[in-house]
Amino acid sequence: MKYDLIVVGGGPAGYVGAIRAAQLGKRVACVEKERAGGTCLNWGCIPTKSLLRNAELYHLLRHRASDLGFRFDNLAFDWSKIIARSRAVSDKLASGVEFLFRKHKIDNIKATASIPEAGRVACKGADGKEQVLEADSILVATGATSRPMPGLPVNGKTVIDSHYAMIIDPQPKRLIIIGAGAIGVEFAYFFNAFGTEVTLIEMLPNALPVEDTEISVALERALTKQGIKILTNSKVTETATTKTGVRITVESIEKQTFEADCALVAIGVSPLVPAGVPLKLDPKGFIQIDDRYQTNVAGVYAAGDIIGPPWLAHVAMWEAIQAVNGIFSAATPKRLKTFPGCTYCQPQVASVGLTERAAKDKGIKFKVGKFPFLANGKALAAGEPDGFVKLLFGEPHGEIIGAHIIGAEATELIAELGLAINLEATHEELEETIHAHPTLSEAVHEAVGNAFGLAIHI
Amino acid sequence: MPITIEMPKLSDTMTEGTLLRWVKKVGDSVAVGDVLAEVETDKATMEMEAFDEGTLSEVYVNDGQTVQVGQKLALLLGAGESKPAESKPSAPASKQPDAQKKADTEKKASQTKQPESPAPQPLKTADAESGQRVKASPLARKVAAELGVQLEALPGSGPGGRIVRDDVLSAHENRAETVPQAPKPAAPTAPAVVAPQPVSQQDVQIQLGGMRRTIAARLLEAKTTIPHFYLQAEIDAEPVVQLRQQLNTANEATGLPKFTINDFILRATAVAAAHVPKANASFAGDTIVQYGSVQLACAVAIDDGLVTPVIRDAQAKTLSQISAEIKDLAAKARSKKLKPEQYQGGTITVSNLGSYGVDQFFAIINPPQSLIVSVGAILKKPVVNAAGAIVPGQRIVLALSCDHRVVDGAIGAQFLAELKRLLETPALMLV
Numbered sequence: 001m002k003y004d005l006i007v008v009g010g011g012p013a014g015y016v017g018a019i020r021a022a023q024l025g026k027r028v029a030c031v032e033k034e035r036a037g038g039t040c041l042n043w044g045c046i047p048t049k050s051l052l053r054n055a056e057l058y059h060l061l062r063h064r065a066s067d068l069g070f071r072f073d074n075l076a077f078d079w080s081k082i083i084a085r086s087r088a089v090s091d092k093l094a095s096g097v098e099f100l101f102r103k104h105k106i107d108n109i110k111a112t113a114s115i116p117e118a119g120r121v122a123c124k125g126a127d128g129k130e131q132v133l134e135a136d137s138i139l140v141a142t143g144a145t146s147r148p149m150p151g152l153p154v155n156g157k158t159v160i161d162s163h164y165a166m167i168i169d170p171q172p173k174r175l176i177i178i179g180a181g182a183i184g185v186e187f188a189y190f191f192n193a194f195g196t197e198v199t200l201i202e203m204l205p206n207a208l209p210v211e212d213t214e215i216s217v218a219l220e221r222a223l224t225k226q227g228i229k230i231l232t233n234s235k236v237t238e239t240a241t242t243k244t245g246v247r248i249t250v251e252s253i254e255k256q257t258f259e260a261d262c263a264l265v266a267i268g269v270s271p272l273v274p275a276g277v278p279l280k281l282d283p284k285g286f287i288q289i290d291d292r293y294q295t296n297v298a299g300v301y302a303a304g305d306i307i308g309p310p311w312l313a314h315v316a317m318w319e320a321i322q323a324v325n326g327i328f329s330a331a332t333p334k335r336l337k338t339f340p341g342c343t344y345c346q347p348q349v350a351s352v353g354l355t356e357r358a359a360k361d362k363g364i365k366f367k368v369g370k371f372p373f374l375a376n377g378k379a380l381a382a383g384e385p386d387g388f389v390k391l392l393f394g395e396p397h398g399e400i401i402g403a404h405i406i407g408a409e410a411t412e413l414i415a416e417l418g419l420a421i422n423l424e425a426t427h428e429e430l431e432e433t434i435h436a437h438p439t440l441s442e443a444v445h446e447a448v449g450n451a452f453g454l455a456i457h458i
Numbered sequence: 459m460p461i462t463i464e465m466p467k468l469s470d471t472m473t474e475g476t477l478l479r480w481v482k483k484v485g486d487s488v489a490v491g492d493v494l495a496e497v498e499t500d501k502a503t504m505e506m507e508a509f510d511e512g513t514l515s516e517v518y519v520n521d522g523q524t525v526q527v528g529q530k531l532a533l534l535l536g537a538g539e540s541k542p543a544e545s546k547p548s549a550p551a552s553k554q555p556d557a558q559k560k561a562d563t564e565k566k567a568s569q570t571k572q573p574e575s576p577a578p579q580p581l582k583t584a585d586a587e588s589g590q591r592v593k594a595s596p597l598a599r600k601v602a603a604e605l606g607v608q609l610e611a612l613p614g615s616g617p618g619g620r621i622v623r624d625d626v627l628s629a630h631e632n633r634a635e636t637v638p639q640a641p642k643p644a645a646p647t648a649p650a651v652v653a654p655q656p657v658s659q660q661d662v663q664i665q666l667g668g669m670r671r672t673i674a675a676r677l678l679e680a681k682t683t684i685p686h687f688y689l690q691a692e693i694d695a696e697p698v699v700q701l702r703q704q705l706n707t708a709n710e711a712t713g714l715p716k717f718t719i720n721d722f723i724l725r726a727t728a729v730a731a732a733h734v735p736k737a738n739a740s741f742a743g744d745t746i747v748q749y750g751s752v753q754l755a756c757a758v759a760i761d762d763g764l765v766t767p768v769i770r771d772a773q774a775k776t777l778s779q780i781s782a783e784i785k786d787l788a789a790k791a792r793s794k795k796l797k798p799e800q801y802q803g804g805t806i807t808v809s810n811l812g813s814y815g816v817d818q819f820f821a822i823i824n825p826p827q828s829l830i831v832s833v834g835a836i837l838k839k840p841v842v843n844a845a846g847a848i849v850p851g852q853r854i855v856l857a858l859s860c861d862h863r864v865v866d867g868a869i870g871a872q873f874l875a876e877l878k879r880l881l882e883t884p885a886l887m888l889v
Contacts, residue, residue, distance in 0.1 A: 399597040399623075424595030424622055 003027045003135035005327065006121045008113045008274055011038015012313040013304025014141035015097050017320030022104035024328050029107040029133060031123050036101065036108065037094040038143055039305075040313040043163045046093055048186055050086035051166060052344050055193035059226075059346065068383060077194065079171045086166060109133075115140070115276035118299040122276070137299050137327050140279070140287060141320060144269035144305040149178060152239045158246050158262055162187070165264050172196055172261040176248050178236055179266035180207040182343040185223070187264055189345035192228045199229045199258050201250055206232055208343060212355040212404040214390060219406060222347050222386060231256075239263070269311050282308060292333055293323035301327060315339050338421050342411040347387045350414035353402035353421050354392060365395040366402075369427075369451025371443045373407045375458050378438035384408035389447040391417070398427040398452070409440050416444060427452055461510050461534040463494065465519075467527045472499045476524045477531065481505075482514045488534060495531070512536045594621035602626045606675040606682075631666065669763040680825045688820045689870045690857035693878045695836045698722050699852055701884045714778075719836065720756075720810050721781040723856075725887050727831055728752045728772035728780070730876040731806050737873040738805050740826040741863040755804030755824065756784055758791045765791045766824060768804040777887070808833060818855040828861035829873070854881075 003026075007018045010032030018030040035042055058077055065072055101108040111123035111131075121133045146161035148154065154161045160168060162183050175191050177184045180202035192198045200207065200223070206216035207223070207230060220230050231250055238249035238257075245261040271285045280288045280296035286308035293301045303323040304316035315336060326333030343349040359366050372388040373379035387407025394401045403417035420430060427448050435445040449455035465475050478496040482488055493505045494514070512534040519531050592609045594602070598621045602609050607626050616622035666674070698719060706716045731738040731752040739748040754772035757764050767787035769780055790796050806828075809821040812835035821832045834855040841851030856877055860870040880886050 397597055397600045399600075422617060423620070424597035424616070426596045426600065429596050 001027075001134075003029050003107075003133060005029075005137050005139060005324070006031065006133055006135040007139045007141055008115070008121060009038065009141035009143055009304070009306075010034075010036035010097070010108070011141060011143050011304065011316065012040045013143070013306075013316035013320040014038065014139070015100065016317040017139050017141060017303060017324045018106050019100060019104050020321050020324045021328065022106050024324070026328060028104075029109055029121075029135070030101065031109045031111055031113040031121060031133075033110070033112040033126075035094045036097040037090075038313075039145075040316075041093045041097065042090055043166065045313050047086040047090045047166050048162075048190075049344060050089045051082065051190050052186060054082045054085070055190045056346050059193040064383065079194070080169055082194075083167055083169055114274055115297075115300060117277050118297050137301060139320065139323060139327075140274060140295070140300065140302040140306055141304045141316070142272045142274050142306050143316075144271050144311055146265065147268040147270045149236075149239075149265045149267055152178075152236075152246075152263065152265060154265060155241075158241050160262060160264050162264070162266060168262070174245070174260035174262075175199070176201065176246065176258055176260045176263045177266060178248070178263060179268070180209070180230070180232070181266060181268070182208065182341070184264070184266035185219070185343055185345050187266065188223065188228050189226075192223075192226055197229075197260075198227075199231065199260065201234050201236060201248070202230070202232045203235050204232065208349060210341065210355075211343075211349060211351055212390060212402070213357060215349055215351070215404045215406045218387065219345075219347065219349055222406075223345070269305065271306055273306065284308070291335065292326045293319065310336075310339065310341065312339065312341065338418065340414045340418050342414065344411060347384075347407045348410035349406050350410040351402070351404045352414055352418045353400070355402060355404065356390075356392060359392055359401060364401065367393045367395055367398075367451045369393065369447040369449070369455075371447035371450050371455060371458060373440065373443055375446070376438075376440060376443045378440050378442070379408065381438065382408065382440075384440075389413075389443045391444070391447045391451060393427050393451050399424055400427065400430065403444075405444075407440070407443075413441055413444060416441065459536070460515070460539055461512065461536075462530050463508075463532045463534060465497070465525050465527050465529050465531055466506060468497065468499045468504050472527060474524055474526045475499050477519050477521060478503060479521050480517060482508075484514055484517055486514050488512055488514055508534070510534055510536075512539075592621065593619060595623065597623045598626045605630045606678040630671075632663075667762060669765075673763050676825065677822050680822050684823050684825065685862040686820075686823060686859050687862050687867065687870070688857060688859055689867070689874050690818060690820075690855055691874050691878055692853050692855045694841075694882050695719075695852040695854040698854075698881050698884050699836065715781065715785070717777065717781050719812070719854075720808075720833070721777060721784065722881065722884060722887070723810065723831070723833055724754060724756060724769065724772070724780050724784060724808055725775075725777045726877055726880040726884075727806065727808050728754050728769075728775070729880055729887055730873055732773035733876050734869065734873040736869045737829050737860075737865050739828050739864050740805070741828060741861060742826070746864050749805045751805075753803050753805040754780075755801075755807040755827070756787075757807060757809040757821070758788045760792050760794070765796060765801050766804060766807055767791055767796055767801050807831070812836065812854070818857055820857050820859050823859050823861055828864040829870070830859045831877070832857040832859065856881075 005021045005026055005028050007014045007028065007030045010030050014030055014032065015036055018028045021028045040046060061072055061075055098108060109123055111125045114122045115138060116122050119134055119136065121135065121138060122130065123133060124130050146163065152159055154164070156164050165187050171194060174197045176199045177188050178201050180200050184200060185207055188198045188200045202209065206213060207220050208216050224230055231252060234250045234252040236248055237251045240247045242259065245259060246263045247257060247259050248263060249255060249257045273279060273281065273285065273287060277297055279300065282288050287295055287302040287306050289295055289302050289307055293303055295302055301323050303319035305311045319336065322333035325331055338353055340350060340352040356368065369391045370388055374385045379385050384407065387410065390404040391400060392402035393399065400417065400420045403414065405413050430445065430448045431454065435441045446455045446457055450458060468475065476498040478498050480495045481493045488494065488508045489511050490508055492508045494508050495506045497504050497506045514532060515535040516533040517531065519525055593614060594609045595616060599609065601623050605626065607630050609621055612621050612625050612629050614621035615625050702717055702719060702722065709716055735748055738752055739746050751771045752773040754769040755766040756769065757766050769775065769783050772780060787800060790800065804824065804827060807824045807830040809830060810833040811819060812833055815835050817837055818834040819832050821830045823830050836852050836854045838850060839853055840848050841853065843849050856874065858870050858874055
């Protein structure tokens with residue numbers, strides 16, 4: 001029996017691509033060596049959001065209870081239960097993906113896959129059973145894994161990656177996090193909230209270096225206030241494991257040495273290219289594709305983390321849909337242009353489109369509008385006055401080219417601005433749209449007004 | 459009995475009407491003679507009056523909707539009456555329900571279980587075809603308005619076939635020149651809206667230069683936004699031809715430069731514009747600007763387009779001055795050495811295709827001006843003279859394109875009569 005499509009990998013790109021192909025009436029198989037759901041559902045986005053919800057609540061109860069009129073004289077937490085809840089959420093969603101496979105009559109094959117040649121996928125099950133499947137098209141969605149740090153191999157005890165960080169038990173007393181991207185920052189917030197002494201080290205000038213610099217600076221200030229020690233412009237030069245943990249030497253203006261129970265390496269990801277027919281890779285080892293998501297091998301396509309940055313689940317899902325639409329129709333698939341990025345520490349950070357830095361580099365003329373949550377009624381009522389909305393508008397037409405939010409619920413607020421950019425809305429459409437009162441979204445509306453001298457509450 | 463109000467036939471030629479605005483709202487009581495709504499026909503905006511009394515119970519057509527004559531618009535109920543069970547219009551003939559129906563069909567199609575093609579880029583939608591709503595992003599609309607690109611004809615590459623900025627920009631860049639070899643000094647064709655693709659190997663695609671872009675945008679704007687009307691008159695060219703001969707013979711003897719027929723026409727236009735100042739004016743939204751002097755523009759064909767250099771204060775310049783100045787400006791134009799101040803700020807334009815053998819034409823107005831004079835060739839033809847005899851004569855056709863917002867028919871005619879008077883009695887231009 002021949003499939004129309006075999007998807008290699010069951011993460012966000014893989015399972016979404018498989019379902020879309022099934023929706024188009026195709027016979028589909030999805031080969032995944034572990035549980036469906038990929039890094040996102042099993043060891044990434046979803047379980048960490050569970051941990052961060054615990055952290056946020058504990059932080060609120062511990063530091064802000066008396067402001068809110070509560071007393072918790074014996075506030076305590078159960079670390080093992082916090083981790084168990086996170087795993088349970090993962091289990092539930094992963095089984096949800098398996099249900100979706102059944103619903104769409106997708107053959108869910110648990111095996112390690114290789115691609116001996118176009119049109120064939122060799123599968124080796126955990127039990128050693130081997131089979132070769134045939135398909136007209138193959139979609140590679142094998143994703144990526146944590147990038148190892150030279151000289152500091154992950155051992156699961158004193159040196160961990162994000163996978164171990166979400167199940168580490170007991171809780172480390174002192175933790176060094178190398179890399180202040182979204183993963184590093186989220187774990188810094190999580191462990192610090194529960195009382196771990198956290199040192200966050202970043203080589204680039206700011207935490208969350210891809211975000212707008214103004215947002216990064218505000219975040220650094222907020223996290224420092226919460227007790228996280230942040231070192232930017234800092235390079236790890238020496239590492240050593242000790243009897244009790246690790247010793248890390250960092251060089252910036254001066255040389256400093258830190259000791260901790262544990263070091264978390266969060267310096268990016270490495271590609272997981274399937275074995276078999278050689279696929280053309282970029283210099284960093286990610287699969288190169290053409291405008292139809294096709295690799296150098298005809299009939300073999302790729303989408304998701306495996307085709308390079310940004311390594312985001314929502315981008316992977318979108319790419320897989322584009323790729324599958326392209327495989328089964330004459331329509332030209334689209335390539336990634338605008339996507340939101342979210343970091344779920346508190347205050348949250350969310351953005352879509354260009355940063356001020358990028359707009360300047362591109363020589364785009366723009367206008368900036370800002371509005372602080374301090375002047376937003378709902379934010380004050382909710383006791384969340386920190387942060388602001390910053391919007392960039394192209395000139396002369398006033399189209400929105402970038403949106404940056406730091407503050408409570410920033411990650412939920414960003415959707416409106418993604419839609420605005422995708423539909424090429426200008427400030428006028430945003431300005432004319434009534435935003436419910438009182439909501440945090442009014443801050444977005446006011447930031448639009450601010451750019452054009454029309455904000456009411458500032 | 460409930461009374462159905464239908465779209466009335468308000469003029470002989472009316473087949474459909476636009477309900478501009480309901481004056482009465484649902485629930486309002488209506489007396490005979492009350493104005494129910496404002497309706498726009500092919501000819502005028504009219505008030506639709508009630509012929510019965512009652513309460514406006516239901517309206518089937520919204521403000522701004524266009525419907526055919528006879529379609530149900532509203533239901534009027536008498537005291538104590540209630541709505542009949544089937545009160546919906548039976549056969550909606552309006553454009554909007556059609557589009558809606560089509561949209562519904564498309565929606566159904568997309569809900570079908572196994573569409574073969576997900577077609578993320580549907581071509582044109584019903585909206586575009588019916589000339590109603592065009593799916594275009596706000597940014598695309600702004601850019602299109604700026605560049606003079608018509609959205610209706612564009613394919614959209616955005617979500618759901620929406621026209622986005624890139625579609626507008628690429629349409630703008632791809633507008634190919636349609637008649638590359640022929641000089642088009644005064645009336646270049648309006649740019650093609652749908653970007654034509656080369657079909658054979660002999661076809662060439664010519665990238666637009668800045669001048670071509672400007673010509674395309676300005677003339678499209680002029681032809682689509684200015685209400686042009688046209689006047690023409692054939693005049694006796696003999697007096698000008700003779701005067702020119704006399705002057706040129708004299709000049710030849712003294713080594714002075716010769717005059718062209720166009721020099722006389724320029725001079726006549728400058729004097730006529732000074733004599734009929736209402737023709738030397740611009741429409742400026744809330745006002746009309748009437749110029750105190752004549753900044754005389756003259757279309758000059760150059761390699762890849764045309765320019766209209768300006769003779770400053772032409773009303774105060776002699777024939778010799780005008781002749782020398784236009785020679786100099788035309789030479790500079792051809793070698794692309796004109797400075798902006800030498801081609802900007804014209805108040806009236808002359809375009810002369812006589813040397814190409816064109817006997818008559820109507821140029822497009824050069825905004826913000828309100829009038830352009832189109833000059834044909836001098837042709838020898840039989841004419842009936844004052845004595846009623848047919849004799850050989852020399853004739854030239856002068857035509858005017860006028861902006862009716864500024865120059866009414868009578869003003870245009872007055873200006874043309876003045877031109878004719880000056881050219882047929884050229885000595886008048888000297889005084």
